[in-house]
Amino acid sequence: xxxxxxxxxxxxxxxxxxxxxxxxxxxxxxxxxxxxxxxxxxxxxxxxxxxxxxxxxxxxxxxxxxxxxxxxxxxxxxxxxxxxxxxxxxxxxxxxxxxxxxxxxxxxxxxxxxxxxxxxxxxx
Numbered sequence: 138x139x140x141x142x143x144x145x146x147x148x149x150x151x152x153x154x155x156x157x158x159x160x161x162x163x164x165x166x167x168x169x170x171x172x173x174x175x176x177x178x179x180x181x182x183x184x185x186x187x188x189x190x191x192x193x194x195x196x197x198x199x200x201x202x203x204x205x206x207x208x209x210x211x212x213x214x215x216x217x218x219x220x221x222x223x224x225x226x227x228x229x230x231x232x233x234x235x236x237x238x239x240x241x242x243x244x245x246x247x248x249x250x251x252x253x254x255x256x257x258x259x260x261x
Contacts (some may be wrong), residue, residue: 182206
């Protein structure tokens with residue numbers, strides 16, 4: 138027989154979610170709220186849509202990123218990336234038991250905010 142069969146099963150001393158798991162949930166919610174705010178700022182800071190009707194009527198539109206909102210947007214997106222990276226590292230250190238789970242929503246938040254940052258740096 139192997140040693141695992143002879144030794145008693147390990148006792149799970151965790152009674153439920155502790156302060157660290159609660160803080161991971163709060164960090165995830167804060168990151169997503171910041172990302173939704175960043176999407177709203179992106180809508181206001183992006184250049185206006187230049188359609189054929191606008192060109193036909195000769196309406197003047199803004200064809201550049203808003204100079205006051207764009208730095209705020211970049212700062213907020215970097216903050217989202219930092220929150221999600223910190224949360225991923227904290228979660229990685231915490232994955233020890235069978236009932237612990239990987240927080241994929243934080244990974245999605247990191248990829249979406251990094252992609253939006255790359256787009257802004259490429260276009261603006």
